[in-house]
Amino acid sequence: MKVEEQHAQGSKGEGIDKKTIFGHPVGLYILFLTEMWERFSFYGMKALLIFYLTKYHFFSDTEGNHIVGNYAALVYALPILGGALADRFLGFRKAVTFGAVLLVLGHLGMAFEGFQAYYTDGGTAVRDEFAIQCFYFSMGLIIMGVGFLKPNISTIVGELYEQGDSRRDSGFTIFYMGINLGGFIATLLCGWLGETYGWRYGFGAAGIGMLFGLIVFISGQKYLMGKAEPKQPQLLRSRSILGISNEWLIYLLSFGGVFVCWQLVQNHVVVGSLLTITSILVVLYLIWFIATECTPKERGQMIVLIVLTLFTVVFWALFEQAYTSMNLFADRVVDRMTPYGEIKASQFLSLNSLFIILFAPVFAWIWIRLAKKNMEPSTPVKFAIGIILAGVGFGALVIGIQNANELGKVAPFWLALAYFFHTSGELSVSPVGLSAVTKLSVPKIVGFMMGVWFLATASSEYIASILANIAHVDTEGGIVADTKVALGAYSELYSFLLYAGIITGTVLLVLSPLLRKYMYGVK
Incomplete structure (x- = not known):
């Protein structure tokens, strides 16, 4: 999987909790565990994707490759938008939390298999179209969720260290190990569950992993030292043209974006x-x-x-x-x-x-x-x-x-x-x-x-x-x-x-x- 270390600029301002573990802020380990579980869910699902399409719903190799390609392309395109919205409006904490919620919903949604495809006497494959559309919609949730979470959790890591802090590089190294530890465990466990007991078990395990990540992140908020908050909270609370706050407008539009991704991943x-x-x-x-x-x-x-x-x-x-x-x-x-x-x-x-x-x-x-x-x-x-x-x-x-x-x-x-x-x-x-x-x-x-x-x-x-x-x-x-x-x-x-x-x-x-x-x- 890609080396996903991303150095971010430090931040001024005093922290709320400056406890350390092995010389690093406690918040680093909160982010380590959050990212580990997020990558567990992401790579656990991705490892099963082509098999689920070709061996359960009987897509051709070409169709399956296209869907995987669409999904992966959108996953790497959306962080540009998620990063910009976090920087300008939401702040990194809210963006990561919202992204994690979308990811939990998306991964758990993929646990719905429907019936396996079968062939008619004429050799035509009959598929569960409702299950397939649920699958596409779940992918839309995951794409949007990654867009909000992935660019911003790395940025929070950088925010935990002041400019010139010599611990920064080693902190990112620890964080980077979380990425690969999550990916390593996921491809062993989710792959085994999905191919041995059924796809829903592999996808479901990925969803449970992301739920663990969300719980860890929410419970560890105080250890982020206030460095992931919105830069202009008053702008976030301001009323939009629709009469709701800018924050809720972003969430509403993002759910609209899920529907766009739902359609794009199929085309x-x-x-x-x-x-x-x-x-x-x-x-x-x-x-x-x-x-x-x-x-x-x-x-x-x-x-x-x-x-x-x-x-x-x-x-x-x-x-x-x-x-x-x-x-x-x-x-x-x-x-x-x-x-x-x-x-x-x-x-x-x-x-x-x-x-x-x-x-x-x-x-x-x-x-x-x-x-x-x-x-x-x-x-x-x-x-x-x-x-x-x-x-x-x-x-x-x-x-x-x-x-x-x-x-x-x-x-x-x-x-x-x-x-x-x-x-x-x-x-x-x-x-x-x-x-x-x-x-x-x-x-x-x-x-x-x-x-x-x-x-x-x-x-x-x-x-x-x-x-x-x-x-x-x-x-x-x-x-x-x-x-x-x-x-x-x-x-x-x-x-x-x-x-x-x-x-x-x-x-x-x-x-x-x-x-x-x-x-x-x-x-």
Whole structure:
């Protein structure tokens, strides 16, 4: 899963409760547990999503990939709006609480399965359309909930520390471990429950986890030291044009936004069109801004940032195969039987979180050691390494396919190796990229550029779903009839992604000296 650390600016003002645990504010651990349970619910649900669509409601691979892509794209687009509303009106505490409530409702709503699809004598799939619409509406609640919670809980972490506080980085590291601990537990537990006992149990467990997170956050309010309150409470209480307070107007409009997301998640073409139009408008604005508002130094740095942002689209489009094609690959062609029982396909996703927990400190140590020797790679080189590693991960899967056993099954080692390479690539791109946004952006639009970064991520999620369709396989009730045909389809996709990653990363590697020149000393 993505490295989701986001450094925020400190805040002035005195706290309400300044107790500490292991030298850090108690509020940090409240946020740690809240985020752990939120990520538990998010990744627990996401791990089951493609299987629920293809194996319970009998969606085709193409339909399932599109829905997952729509969902993921919207999840990464909405935090731009949620962050802006929190900063201008709600404050971070209210935004996180409201987002958590929406998430609880959404995850618990997904526990309603309806009846499983079945085929008529004519071969037509009959689905429970009411259950499917409940599912889409629940996804709309989750999308809107993430939009309010995700950008703002990270900001509260930063608000707990004053400017220049040396504990800030270690505080974010602790918080970051909560993200991956939640993801690790979720993909093991929710995946096992959903695939063993029924989808409602996996989705329900995700909802219960989010409920725990909401309870923890509400009960720990006093430990946030007053740093998450609205900046202008009088503006929030003011009457809107509808005669209700601005706060309730925001909640009302947000529920309206849930209905919009409900419809969008079902329409791949509309989501793609909105992303395209938004991206074009953003590019046009940036061209104008760079040409008219920037000094030569700022112009160079902004161009470098835009180039890096475009290259991250390629990385995430490769990386996010985990929740579509790689999940189906694990289910259909990986030999998952062990002397201790069967590994559920969704449980392989836990390897990403496990590898992050194990190797994030190693990567941090490597960068520090290289910096001391004046050998640390520049940001473009780190990006290039990350993209190449993502491509190499697919190379591991291609080798695994070529060495499938007589039954057409691939050894799980190759999938684990792919996740290792992908996670290594992630650690070279994601935290470095978030840092690059803050260092290369013109200060007055750094918030906007962070939004552009998440817009690029949203676009990559959409592109990932289209790429996954290269490996679409015909199924009967979610079951592949011919494993060897499936192997051929996955080999075609992963060979393409192998070369796409290596070639794109190499191009960036070649461009890196030029990009570094226009970074004007920024590492």
